[in-house]
Amino acid sequence: MMISPDLAACRVDAADTGGPFAFRGPHGTLRADGPTRAIESGTGDSLPARITRAFAGAGPSAVIGGALPFARHQTDCLWLAHSCRHDLPATASPADRPSPQRWRADPAPRVYAGSVEQALRIMRAEATQPEGLRKIVLARTLAIEANGPIPQQALMDRLADDPVVTAFRVALPQPDRALIGATPELLVEKTGSKIFSFPLAGSARRNPDPIRDADACAALARSEKDRREHAMVVEFIMDTLTPWCSHLTAPEGTGLTSTRSMWHLGTRIEGRLSDPDTPSVLLAAALHPTPAVCGLPCSRAAALIGELEPVARDFYAGAVGWCRPDGDGAWFVAIRCADVCGAQARLYAGAGIVPGSDPDSETEETASKFAALLRAFGLPADAARYPTD
Ligand SMILES: C=C(O[C@@H]1C=C(C(=O)O)C=C[C@H]1O)C(=O)O
Numbered sequence: 191m192m193i194s195p196d197l198a199a200c201r202v203d204a205a206d207t208g209g210p211f212a213f214r215g216p217h218g219t220l221r222a223d224g225p226t227r228a229i230e231s232g233t234g235d236s237l238p239a240r241i242t243r244a245f246a247g248a249g250p251s252a253v254i255g256g257a258l259p260f261a262r263h264q265t266d267c268l269w270l271a272h273s274c275r276h277d278l279p280a281t282a283s284p285a286d287r288p289s290p291q292r293w294r295a296d297p298a299p300r301v302y303a304g305s306v307e308q309a310l311r312i313m314r315a316e317a318t319q320p321e322g323l324r325k326i327v328l329a330r331t332l333a334i335e336a337n338g339p340i341p342q343q344a345l346m347d348r349l350a351d352d353p354v355v356t357a358f359r360v361a362l363p364q365p366d367r368a369l370i371g372a373t374p375e376l377l378v379e380k381t382g383s384k385i386f387s388f389p390l391a392g393s394a395r396r397n398p399d400p401i402r403d404a405d406a407c408a409a410l411a412r413s414e415k416d417r418r419e420h421a422m423v424v425e426f427i428m429d430t431l432t433p434w435c436s437h438l439t440a441p442e443g444t445g446l447t448s449t450r451s452m453w454h455l456g457t458r459i460e461g462r463l464s465d466p467d468t469p470s471v472l473l474a475a476a477l478h479p480t481p482a483v484c485g486l487p488c489s490r491a492a493a494l495i496g497e498l499e500p501v502a503r504d505f506y507a508g509a510v511g512w513c514r515p516d517g518d519g520a521w522f523v524a525i526r527c528a529d530v531c532g533a534q535a536r537l538y539a540g541a542g543i544v545p546g547s548d549p550d551s552e553t554e555e556t557a558s559k560f561a562a563l564l565r566a567f568g569l570p571a572d573a574a575r576y577p578t579d
Pocket residue numbers: 327329375390391392393454482483525526538539540541542543559
């Protein structure tokens with residue numbers, strides 16, 4: 191256990207209780223406004239009926255926002271807001287950092303590397319089986335404890351500092367609990383009949399030295415293992431969206447994108463819906479979890495994730511977003527996020543494992559994916575590299 195050097199006092203102000211959801215990023219800025227209420231919870235099976243019922247009694251400016259869990263059998267957490275605002279005043283100030291924090295890796299990095307090794311053994315053993323495991327995304331967590339309530343809106347504001355990510359805060363069912371993060375991955379956006387998805391898979395750590403950073407980017411672009419890992423996600427999304435669309439393409443092919451901490455392979459997928467009234471939240475529910483956060487075959491990977499990961503994912507690696515009465519909206523893969531409750535937070539990071547993956551490199555990749563969140567908490571960006579306990 192180690193103590194953060196940032197000992198500034200904790201402050202929770204009115205902005206911290208400002209509505210059950212807020213988003214800020216390149217796909218829009220939006221926060222719940224006016225009266226809000228929880229939508230009866232349920233799974234994807236009952237989602238179409240629940241959405242229809244929720245919008246039926248609401249006006250044209252109503253918005254549904256919230257989170258879908260990673261596991262399809264678990265219940266979602268959606269809110270109906272009377273209206274939304276597109277301004278999101280920044281609240282972060284140095285005084286809004288959480289008070290002294292301790293953190294613990296859960297599981298420890300070497301235990302995580304062991305799980306990666308085990309997944310690789312399973313893939314080797316099943317390599318010739320038609321339904322054998324081809325990819326699995328394994329995650330690990332950091333449990334943080336502060337001395338006082340973590341200022342939630344201020345945490346989101348600090349995460350929004352990177353212009354390519356979408357920072358989000360979604361209130362979860364228990365009081366004082368929220369999912370807060372900064373995701374670079376767009377699951378699906380719908381505007382009229384147009385849809386857009388930007389899956390990411392295949393990663394490399396950014397380097398502060400520009401020459402080494404360019405080398406890391408070039409190595410990722412050349413990596414056969416990462417391209418294979420990425421192609422599985424694109425194929426899955428194309429297959430899942432095809433029945434909803436009259437037209438669907440990946441016009442620019444696979445490219446590279448970067449956050450402040452990571453390089454990723456990414457593919458722009460664009461389509462036209464057969465029914466332009468399709469609610470974006472239903473498209474999100476149909477798509478998730480993609481092999482970018484789960485694996486292939488999906489149900490086999492999900493079952494193994496339950497066995498190999500010691501901590502439940504809950505809303506991590508699910509989807510967060512919003513949907514309007516005409517179906518328009520945007521839904522993001524809930525990664526680079528923390529489940530915050532009062533003075534405690536659990537940070538999650540995962541990596542895609544395919545034949546050819548190396549356990550130590552994947553452990554290192556997850557450490558790099560924690561960096562933006564750790565910085566926002568005022569902790570050292572490399573804290574996830576130290577074994578704790
Ligand atoms: C699972 C995470 O990220 C996903 C996994 C990636 C990979 O394995 O290369 C890249 C982007 C995300 O789709 C995460 O950040 O927790």
